[in-house]
Amino acid sequence: MTTGFVRGNHLTLLYNGADYFPALLEAIAAAQREIYLESYLFEVDVVGIAVLEALIAAAARGAQVSLQIDGFGARHFPAEWRQKLADAGVRQLFFRPEVGRFSLNRQRLRRLHRKLAVIDGQVGFIGGINILSDLDSPDLAPRYDYAVRVHGPLVAQMRETANRLWRHTAWVQLVPDWAKTLPAPQMPMRAGKSLAKLVIRDNFRNRHAIEQEYLRAIETARDEIIIANAYFLPGYRFRHALLRAAERGVNVVLLLQGRVDHALLHYASRGFYRSFLKAGVEIYEYREGFMHAKVAVVDRYWATVGSSNIDPFSLLLAREGNIAVRDHGLAVALRDDLRSRLSEDASQIALVDLRRGRWLFRVLPWISHGIVRILMAISGYGGKRYLE
Template sequence: MIPRELWPHFSEGNAITLLETGAEFFPALALAIDHARKEVFLETYIFRHDRIGELITDALVRAAERGVVVSLLVDGFGSRDFVASHMNLLVDKGVRMLVYRREVGRLLLRRHRLRRLHRKLATIDGRIAFVGGINIIDDHNTALPDHPRHDYAIRIEGPLLQPIHDSARRLWELVAWASFRQRLRLKDTLEPRTDAAGKISAAFVIRDNLRHRRDIETAYLDAIANATDEIVIANAYFLPGRRVRKALTGAADRGVRVIILLQGRVEYALQHYATKALYPALLRHGVRIFEYHRSFLHAKVAVIDGHWATVGSSNFDPFSLLLAREGNVIIRDDGFARRLRERLDHAISTGATELEPSRWRHKSLFKRGLHWIAYALVRFAVGLSGYGGDRDTAER
């Protein structure tokens, strides 16, 4: 067992750039793929055939045509339409493609259906990586086309490439083996370039259903427990279990400013209203809650005490913390944390509204009851996926 003081594994000497929304992320990803010479790994939950999907598809095909080994892994639920309509076209053009848990019937209620590939990452030639929460989908393709989904990713160079590249390789091998696609098993891949590229200390943390089931949650809990000044969390889907809620309210009780930026618009009604069941208890302890209305919030980031930050794919809900494969980068750097905090402050000031505690104290019993019914239904769905019998896990 890894000694607690050595986890997570931080590497020094990284260069990490914050990318805000698809306007910054998609051109950077396409450019990196266009400069690839040997190898591209790309993992995503959603790959949609739209304006952005075509941009990235074209870059992948161009890379494959010039001899780059291009490996694309998509989720069978989030990318099911793309798999049905475009997978064979990409394969015919030389792109190696695998599907994580392919959908065999949309109406089937299978026990493990909610265990998805939710992480979004890419590695190019073992020298550049991207990690974040942005899917391959036009982020203007919403009910509010003038305002894109608000989300973040990061571009990475340096020693952190080693664990990101290793993780992408292991998952590809696992899916190839489970899919009986032996011809897509990896042969020799290049070694990541791990010499220093900057001065940032960072760690790559994953969540899977084996050895790393609680690593992301534990990293959050450790940072929250050690916070002395401020905790800022921006999350699209926020439905944490008892331990996380207790950690946040405990931080607020000891004088830490706790600010949570959440989705204000209804995207998935059940999760949206289930989250509201948690508002009264958080507000009662002095946690400040802001709802983002300018567009759809899709962020999964946090800044704590001005020097600890995380950017990744993991929401604060049971689907991310208990079921899905996720990937986050934890960054210990004042400059990066300050930059992310500034962008979150801008999002709050230009697109969010703070909830007044008095408003929630006077909610009718009927509305409170509806929120708790939604909460119970979400927990029931988690139970159907195999975690309902574990009381400790079900409460997390």
């Protein structure tokens, strides 16, 4: 079945910021009517300034520019740039602005984590790349991530998704003029042959859509599953789907974060290594730089690229956006790059590795996992059910 998948798209896999930002800036520079841009992080560095200047130039040409960034992820966005954007006519909204560092309001956990751009209703971008330079350090490889450029009918869904959230946030923040429904651009024409599906996670009708899309692909896999995910803390159903796949002879490969970025999630993730390794799942840790990818390939045909980690924060709390594709060309291109990273930039983990080192680092995964469960239970967002 192809329920939810849209035919007629042309998809381009973009590798890291080196591919993504030139493509995004080129599309913004060509915009004539409208731009929607969503991001969790937006740093005013060399990359961020280039994007901001491109948005200002587009507004000067008469395009309606709508920038929505997360109120926590972009809480340090400079006031002077907010004013520059406002003066240029760029509309800007901050999703759930932070009201206090120590606020106990659990709604603050619900973040806008997706990375989405739609220009003139004709070209869209979706993936895991925030608006910031991916050069973390001169001693490290660029941050490892992906995005997809989309031409074709799926762009209409991407545009409607961005527009719907924009109008919702505008109403909540009492900006009714920005919440008005505007005519949609002309429906994008067929641009290729790829089957693609926009998969979003929100807190209404799409609470489990991304996880369910993964599970369908995993449960029907026959040959190979490769998952690369920066923050990997899967729930019960996801873990057991992978274990069952390994039991029926599927080659299951996980490429995970090798450097400590967020310590709690990093060590909690390691708490699952033993059960996966015993089942024959291959685990690799990426060490050349910081990994931010959230992608997967199944049987060289199904693939997903997006913003959603496989952890409770993404799958239970945040607004996320992935693209799922049934396209041999894109799936093979992604698989080939993942296989290259596995062989050149990652270290394979063996059971014996888990028994090495000081006792503290052997028990730290279980302590971290317990803390995450407690935090999710306190939040009231299903931690026990998810992490059992």
